[in-house]
Amino acid sequence: xxxxxxxxxxxxxxxxxxxxxxxxxxxxxxxxxxxxxxxxxxxxxxxxxxxxxxxxxxxxxxxxxxxxxxxxxxxxxxxxxxx
Numbered sequence: 001x002x003x004x005x006x007x008x009x010x011x012x013x014x015x016x017x018x019x020x021x022x023x024x025x026x027x028x029x030x031x032x033x034x035x036x037x038x039x040x041x042x043x044x045x046x047x048x049x050x051x052x053x054x055x056x057x058x059x060x061x062x063x064x065x066x067x068x069x070x071x072x073x074x075x076x077x078x079x080x081x082x083x
């Protein structure tokens with residue numbers, strides 16, 4: 001192997017030794033605002049999901065109570081209806 005230094009390693013060393021870049025002053029405020037938006041959206045999605053689940057369960061209960069879905073009756077043994 002050659003004894004030349006790796007150019008990428010030298011570039012990284014220069015970056016680490018040099019002056020650090022300045023951080024924007026509104027970075028923390030922007031990150032906090034973005035976090036608040038994400039939390040709000042997650043809360044709204046959770047509420048919509050629970051509301052939808054409740055509506056589906058309520059619709060199933062109404063359908064089952066109207067059709068008596070829990071009772072099973074054997075099909076009629078008659079081939080044709082009586083006169």
